[in-house]
Amino acid sequence: MSTVEKKYLEAKEKYAELGVNTDEVLKRLEEVKISMHVWQGDDIAGFLSDDEVSGGITVTGNHPGKARTPEELRQDLEKAYSLIPGKHKLNLHAIYLDTDEDVDLNEIEPKHFEKWVSWAKEQDLGLDFNPTFFSHPMYKDGFTLASPDKEVREFWIEHGKRTRRIAEYFGKELGQVAVNNFWVPDGYKDNPIDRYLPRQRLMESLDEIFSEEINPEYTLDAVESKLFGIGAEAYTVGSHEFYMGYGLTRNKLICMDAGHFHPTEVISNKLSSIALFSEGILLHVSRPVRWDSDHVVIMDDELQEIGRELVRNDLLGKTHIGLDFFDATINRVAAWAIGTRNTIKAILKAMLEPTDYLKKIELEGDFTTRLALTEELKDFPFADVWNYYCEINQVPVGLDWLKEAQKYEEEVLNKRK
Structure with a gap:
């Protein structure tokens, strides 16, 4: 012994x-399955283009060892998973396609992610997905789905539709439902005159994206709010109120990101309320040192309180837990291990009550x-x-x-x- x-x-x-x-x-x-986020391994670069990150997000640091290819990224992920107890999931963004084809975001298909699916089968992992509404030339003047430009909206609507079919493919192939999470960075840097019409355009764009019926056994749609972002400090179209209303009326999962609210707010206190009315919850567990700074998750009071709320209220069955942090100042594999191990620890600690x-x-x-x-x-x-x-x-x-x-x-x- x-x-x-x-x-x-x-x-x-x-x-x-x-x-x-x-x-x-x-x-x-x-x-309990934790959906570990792929973008910690390469600083949200992806493999679509060499453009720098844009759309209200940024990564700081230049620690050596950043993954440069899908093969290197999968190698790093395998190492990280070997340090984490249990069998979990991987959360992909659309820019992480693995193909030799010259393809844009409005042209992606399941075949462009076949290597990820084959790898996930080998590793006994599930896959989740995210459309990528940033770091692209068609992210124009701070807008995508809420853009006043019809051509811009149509580009991103098509992208959103295609990601749902890719998520459906993940679910069919892997036998685990794939959550497909929609977050858009649309907003204004300074005070707008019209807050209503951009939200109406966002609502209509999302309605068109979700118009195709897809079996919920394979994929579930989630919508994610944000308080503000870099370049959208004064007004974010997809606010908490917008997406709470949208999710409740359209039967979508509501994504609660730990860093997407006011600095004095916590998501742990919101979970029981959302759970009473929503189709389900998607968690993006992060650590907002200064608002949405996305630091590596530690065993702080809020993480433990999130664990308690999930366990005490029997919410694990309707909650999908994902991670969302990125730190390029430290060993990226270690960052995955620290954050994921801590998230599992918080749930275990709550279960021991x-x-x-x-x-x-x-x-x-x-x-x-x-x-x-x-x-x-x-x-x-x-x-x-x-x-x-x-x-x-x-x-x-x-x-x-x-x-x-x-x-x-x-x-x-x-x-x-």
């Missing part, structure tokens, strides 16, 4: 005193016990359960994963020029 298992058995007894069966918790955790008992005493008005118990749980041996989960999933325990990432950096990443 390993030291890790011995400590786990001790922790198991400790949690059993509260009525928590850690073996059952780990079985539940195995069912005696949720039913805590709800019971709350309903009875026993707030003293509620406070005492939730505070004492902070000192329980959560890490011993996590380490055991890593061990039984045959991934590095503790800081051993960092040694693996550093070795990979030395042998692979540092040799890229």
Whole structure:
């Protein structure tokens, strides 16, 4: 018996005193899939063109080892997944097509992503998808789907339609539903006169994109709001109110991104409300140090609160969890590992609560016990359960994963020029 298992058995007894069966918790955790985002590996460059990132987003840093080809990116992803317990998903953007054809965003087809699907089958991964409404010449004057220019709108409408068919292809081939998430950067840098018409155009463009019925067993559409972006500081067409209304009336998943709200807002407090009325939820878990700065996810209070809300309210079944951060100042493979491991940890920590008992005493008005118990749980041996989960999933325990990432950096990443 390993030291890790011995400590786990001790922790198991400790949690059993509260009525928590850690073996059952780990079985539940195995069912949770995190959609790891491809764009951490190459700083949102993609493989469509050499244009710099535009559309309200940017990446800082120049750490060595950035993936330059689809093959290098998949190699890095395999390394990252080898450091993360469980079987998960990969979240692709449309600009990550893998083809020798000269093809534009309004021409992409499932065949341009066949290599990704073959790789996902080999790795036993699901795939999610995103249209790319940025970093393109047809992103004109800060607008795409809400543009007053009909030609611009038609280009992006066609792009959106094609991404839905690609997501459908992912779902059919891999046997896992592919979430296709729509975010557009449209907006004004300074105060507009007309806030209404751009939103009407966005609504009509989206309605046309979603006019084709696609089996929800294969793909689900999601819509994502944003407070503001670089170049759209004064007015964002796709606000939270717009997409909440759109998602609820069109039966779309509503995407809640941790960095897309006011600096004092948190998404954890919104999940139970959205869940009451929405078709489902898509989470983009990030860390907004200064609003939407998309830092690597750490085990901070908000991440743990998101985990608790998902578990306490039994929302894991209707919530799709994806990551959205990008940091080019550190080892990119390590960034994936840190953020994904922490997201899984937060859910595990929440599962280790005696949720039913805590709800019971709350309903009875026993707030003293509620406070005492939730505070004492902070000192329980959560890490011993996590380490055991890593061990039984045959991934590095503790800081051993960092040694693996550093070795990979030395042998692979540092040799890229």
